Amino acid sequence: MTLPDNHSRAHIIAQALPYMQRYDNRTVVVKYGGHAMGDAELGKAFARNVTLLRQSGVNPVVVHGGGPQIGKMLTRLGIVSEFKAGLRVTDKATVEIVEMVLAGSINKEIVQSINAEGGRAVGLCGKDGNMVVAEKLQRTAVDPDSNIEKVVDLGFVGEPGTVNSTVLKLVLKEDLIPVIAPVAPGIDGATYNINADTFAGAIAGSLNAKRLLFLTDVPGVLDKDGNLIKQLSVARARELMADGTISGGMIPKVETCIEALDRGVEGVVILDGKVPHAVLLELFTDRGIGTLICP
Ligand SMILES: Nc1ncnc2c1ncn2[C@@H]1O[C@H](COP(=O)(O)OP(=O)(O)O)[C@@H](O)[C@H]1O
Numbered sequence: 001m002t003l004p005d006n007h008s009r010a011h012i013i014a015q016a017l018p019y020m021q022r023y024d025n026r027t028v029v030v031k032y033g034g035h036a037m038g039d040a041e042l043g044k045a046f047a048r049n050v051t052l053l054r055q056s057g058v059n060p061v062v063v064h065g066g067g068p069q070i071g072k073m074l075t076r077l078g079i080v081s082e083f084k085a086g087l088r089v090t091d092k093a094t095v096e097i098v099e100m101v102l103a104g105s106i107n108k109e110i111v112q113s114i115n116a117e118g119g120r121a122v123g124l125c126g127k128d129g130n131m132v133v134a135e136k137l138q139r140t141a142v143d144p145d146s147n148i149e150k151v152v153d154l155g156f157v158g159e160p161g162t163v164n165s166t167v168l169k170l171v172l173k174e175d176l177i178p179v180i181a182p183v184a185p186g187i188d189g190a191t192y193n194i195n196a197d198t199f200a201g202a203i204a205g206s207l208n209a210k211r212l213l214f215l216t217d218v219p220g221v222l223d224k225d226g227n228l229i230k231q232l233s234v235a236r237a238r239e240l241m242a243d244g245t246i247s248g249g250m251i252p253k254v255e256t257c258i259e260a261l262d263r264g265v266e267g268v269v270i271l272d273g274k275v276p277h278a279v280l281l282e283l284f285t286d287r288g289i290g291t292l293i294c295p
């Protein structure tokens, strides 16, 4: 790889100015998916990107997942885990591990790596200041044997009920970077596991975020032939979910994009977190790298 000379470097930095101005003092929620984590160098680049956003006047908020990491820990402990429509069926034993992995190790690892880049990150979850209070997720599906619609019980899987952004706003006001795990209390006193995409959408909505970025392990939403769709309307996204082109974990992601747009988030992008400096490439250059979902 040939590195740019000093003039080219200065040119590249100068090009970022209009984008820095566009996002100045605006909130950008970055959902950092479990599949985008794992590589030390990429993790460092992500932490540096988030710190640079803060340094340039943007208010970054990180919401992270950790599905594969939860899966590994469950396997180590001999707990079998099953997904239905992209959501983990979560019993009592599973939710304890989910909280340990998400709000414990992963959250603190991200906080530490941002702080190592000179940022000041604070680790939180839905329980802090009752930021997010979960409602048990109610799902129904048609039973193939009887053809009757039945309730699917996913256990301690929640969806964001109420969101109180008081603590988040305080943290942002102090130039700190909130890093949030998608675990939340329910009004029944139980702990709920919330899909990180859904959680990020609720946080972005409550903060009227300018952008919501989903960092995952694919370039964006792919069509039937595996090609990247650069821009996707809500109507077309619904068609692709109905015909099975969009499946698995991409379903809650796209559903969240649609809800976030409804809640007033200005732009939602799904992009490849395995591309070094994906966040800066998306926000501070004129060529977005992922799929922009638009109304
Ligand atoms: N049409 C599609 N385009 C891209 N990815 C898709 C599509 N349909 C299903 N997927 C799957 O969705 C995955 C991303 O969702 P998920 O595994 O939940 O990621 P993350 O852990 O980053 O939230 C991709 O790795 C891919 O396997």
Ligand SMILES: CC(=O)N[C@@H](CCC(=O)OP(=O)(O)O)C(=O)O
Pocket: 032, 033, 034, 035, 064, 065, 066, 067, 068, 070, 086, 087, 088, 098, 157, 158, 182, 193, 194, 195, 196, 197, 249
């Ligand atoms: C209910 C549900 O499925 N919760 C997710 C929470 C973590 C998550 O969403 O992580 P990713 O963003 O890495 O997929 C889970 O248990 O895996």
